[in-house]
Amino acid sequence: MNSLLCKVKKIFKQIKEFFNLQVSKFGMLKVVIILITAPFFAIIQWSFAIASLYKFITVVPWSEIVQVIFFTKDHQLNGVGTASALSVLLLAVNVWDGRRKAKRDLLSKSRIEWMTIVRPLIANYVTHVSKYMYLYDLFAFDRNPNTQNEKNKELTEKMEQIRSEYYQIILYVPKNDSNMLLLRNIENLFGEINNITNYYEHGISYGEINDGNPTPEQTLVDEYIW
Template identity: 30%
Template sequence: MNYFFNNIWKVIIFIVKRTFLTDSGYFNWISVTGIIAISTLIWTVSFNSKKYRADLVSKARIDWMSQVRPLYAQYLAAVPHYIFLYSKAMVDNDENARATLDDEMDEIKRLYYELNLYIPHNKSNKIILDDIDLLWNELSYIVPYFNYGNKKGLFRSELNRYRRSNYESIVDEYISGLINKSSVDGNKYFKVEWEKIKKGK
């Protein structure tokens, strides 16, 4: 075993002498300079590679945010607009509003599905995805909500002399609250995402 280590030690000494000393026994500055140059090259390539990857990730995240943020804003505007049009169609019997309902719902569906495709389903995105789903699910109650309200005369209309009922007020406040909460949550979410971009994460 000692013989083995002695031989390895001799090989190391031989390599060091051949690398750092000339045949005359002087220190070989050229080899040291070469080693420093090679080390610097390796470090530069490694650093630039990491920087390039970080820049690519940052650019991809900026592109992602520039697509998702407008979609989210459009979605937050489209849901209450649809409810408003539905009210005009079902309470006020507005034919123009009734004619646009299908197109408006198609737009909401497009926005909903695009947001779900663009935003990965993971823990860090949960709050914004929950808001998107909650607004989407509220639209499924719109038909029974208006049917009941119309049947009981609970909406402002000519029939009840345009008096606003608690039923209408509570639901309007609830939907407005959802939109405001979603807006605040979205603002916080995109701020966090922007901080990640600035840090190159």
């Protein structure tokens, strides 16, 4: 019972998140109008489909067709007609099944290729963003002009890598509901490093970020990473 209740809650949570996402994209009024009118148009569409199917069933002379294909003039079973009908049916099933398998295999292959490209791209992007933030922290409090210039050069190279990876991810990952969270995080990271100078200037001016004397452990970690 508890498991069923948890599943129901999870479904309602997903519906609520989907609704909020649509509202943020299209606005409350447009979403409400769609929710009200969609069932109405769906009923009309199904009504036309049912009416067309009923007309097709009632107009076609099924008994005569069956009589011609499966029986002879003497009302005996027509082996040739029956075999031909079954062959056509099996051929149609095989064609449908073959197309279904080909489409499934193509989708699977495309997904595997997509994941092979995108996964390492995202991993490198996150790694390089973290590295950039660490390097910028060292650069911001470096008082040695020589080493500061070296760090600035490395920051520039790292930013070029990040920009390249960012735009590749944006091109590879389609903007749909299933990828919305991933793309939002990618955008947030890109925004963080593009505004890191403003963050540090604000933090330093308000004393929230400082270059206080590091502990021996911090120095050891910095040496290891650097």
